[in-house]
Each structure stands twice: as C-alpha cells, then as structure tokens.
Amino acid sequence: MTMALPATHRLGELSWTQVKELAEQDPIILLPIGAVEQHGPHLPIHEDSIVAEWVADKLAKENGCYVAPALNYGHSGTFRGYNGNLSLSQATLRNVTYEIIEALVQSGFRRIIIVDNNGGNVGPVTGAGLDARRDFGVLIGHLYPWQLGYALMRDVYDDPAKAYGHGAEPEHSAMLAMFPEQVQSDLAVAGGLESADGWTPTSYTEAAIPGHDVRGTVFWDFSEVSVTGCTGDVSLGSAKTGEIWIERVIGFCSAYIQEYDRNTSVK
Numbered sequence: 001m002t003m004a005l006p007a008t009h010r011l012g013e014l015s016w017t018q019v020k021e022l023a024e025q026d027p028i029i030l031l032p033i034g035a036v037e038q039h040g041p042h043l044p045i046h047e048d049s050i051v052a053e054w055v056a057d058k059l060a061k062e063n064g065c066y067v068a069p070a071l072n073y074g075h076s077g078t079f080r081g082y083n084g085n086l087s088l089s090q091a092t093l094r095n096v097t098y099e100i101i102e103a104l105v106q107s108g109f110r111r112i113i114i115v116d117n118n119g120g121n122v123g124p125v126t127g128a129g130l131d132a133r134r135d136f137g138v139l140i141g142h143l144y145p146w147q148l149g150y151a152l153m154r155d156v157y158d159d160p161a162k163a164y165g166h167g168a169e170p171e172h173s174a175m176l177a178m179f180p181e182q183v184q185s186d187l188a189v190a191g192g193l194e195s196a197d198g199w200t201p202t203s204y205t206e207a208a209i210p211g212h213d214v215r216g217t218v219f220w221d222f223s224e225v226s227v228t229g230c231t232g233d234v235s236l237g238s239a240k241t242g243e244i245w246i247e248r249v250i251g252f253c254s255a256y257i258q259e260y261d262r263n264t265s266v267k
C-alpha cells in the first residue's frame with residue numbers, strides 16, 4: 001500500500017518508511033556541499049554553504065527534486081591564512097562525499113546531483129563522483145552556482161574582469177538578493193592583489209612572468225597576496241543585480257536538471 005508522501009522537498013523531513021517509498025519513485029536527489037571560509041570583511045564565512053542550500057531548495061521546489069541534508073564543510077586550502085577557515089582536507093572531503101553517495105545508493109537512490117558551491121571542493125568532489133560511477137554505476141551530476149554565475153553574468157558589467165573577484169561580483173550582489181541581513185556592505189573595502197616576495201600576482205594563483213603574456217602558476221596562500229581577502233570591485237554590489245544572478249543561475253540549473261532527468265530516466 002502506498003501512502004501520500006508529506007508535502008516537502010527535504011529528504012531529512014521524511015521518516016525511514018517514507019524514504020523507502022520515495023526511493024521507489026526514482027527521484028533526483030540534490031546534495032548541497034558548501035564551505036566555511038573567508039569572503040572579505042563584509043560577507044559571512046558560511047556563505048558558500050547557505051547559498052548552496054538556498055539554490056538546492058529553489059531547484060527542488062521548481063523541478064520536483066529532493067534535497068538531502070547539506071554538507072556544510074568543504075575544502076578551502078587556499079584561505080588558511082584567515083580566521084574562520086574551517087576546512088576539511090581534500091582526502092576527507094572526497095571520502096565524506098563518496099560515503100554520502102554510497103549511503104544514498106544503499107537507500108535506493110541512483111539519481112544524484114551535487115550542488116557544490118566552492119572552488120576548493122571541485123577536485124575532491126569530482127574524485128568521489130568518478131569513483132561512484134566506477135563502483136556503483138550511478139551517474140553523478142554536478143552544479144557549481146558561483147562558477148555558473150561568472151559565466152552567465154558577463155554582459156551585466158562594463159568590465160567583468162575588474163568587477164569579478166572573491167567577495168566582489170557577482171557573489172556580493174547575489175548575497176544581497178538572497179541574504180541581505182547577512183551582508184555588511186559598509187565593511188567592504190576595495191580588494192586587490194599585493195606583490196608577494198618579489199612576484200607580481202595577477203590572480204591568487206598566477207603571476208606575471210617578465211617578457212611573456214602567458215601567466216605562471218604558483219601556490220600561495222591567498223593571504224600572502226591579499227590583506228583583505230577580497231579581489232574585484234566591492235562597490236558594485238546591488239540586490240537588483242543579484243536578482244539577475246538568481247534568474248540566470250536557477251534557469252541554467254533547471255535546464256541542466258531537465259537534461260539529467262531525460263537522460264537518466266528508466267525508459
């Protein structure tokens with residue numbers, strides 16, 4: 001006998017018997033993964049986590065998916081020089097992600113999309129997803145809202161290269177649209193990169209090499225090249241721009257979910 005499931009898109013709100021019944025319907029499960037790391041003096045350290053979960057909730061409601069309880073810690077190896085960097089190692093994040101996937105598979109789910117919102121997570125999460133493909137045969141999807149925002153928002157700014165940055169656009173605006181009460185824009189200070197030990201940084205992993213247009217890669221801690229933790233133009237943040245971010249990022253992610261659904265449904 002099947003009973004109607006409660007009107008929720010959150011997997012954690014179901015009982016085990018309801019999870020069993022849900023799994024038989026072969027739904028898409030969204031797994032949010034965030035990070036706890038600095039984003040400049042004006043943004044909260046749990047930003048990546050709350051945005052991952054906000055995006056997953058909205059996507060689940062709009063596309064009929066379920067959101068698994070979030071993993072709110074990630075890997076932030078590049079921000080160790082700032083307070084509040086509550087980072088897992090890459091190996092731990094890979095293992096936790098892999099074991100959550102394994103447990104979801106054991107609960108009867110096979111369609112899983114990770115909503116991962118931190119650059120430092122991508123390597124370990126990719127490893128977990130590929131190992132899950134090998135070991136369980138499941139096809140893991142991956143959505144990275146912050147990175148999608150960079151790709152989808154370029155035409156909104158006069159000079160995206162100057163506007164974009166860690167703690168600046170478009171994340172500052174997106175936060176003003178989603179969590180205005182957690183943004184302290186008055187504390188924002190102009191970001192930028194400083195010379196480190198004779199190097200001329202062009203990004204936090206790249207330096208100018210004299211006589212060449214091609215950049216060279218070096219592994220500084222971000223704190224060695226940025227006092228504030230910010231790059232990009234922090235003065236451009238606005239909730240209005242953030243609404244554009246939401247519309248475009250959610251729009252792309254919904255199209256992705258529909259494509260994933262089409263290609264993973266049992267025919």
Ligand SMILES: [Zn+2]
Pocket residue numbers: 035037038039048117118119
């Ligand atoms: Zn981040």
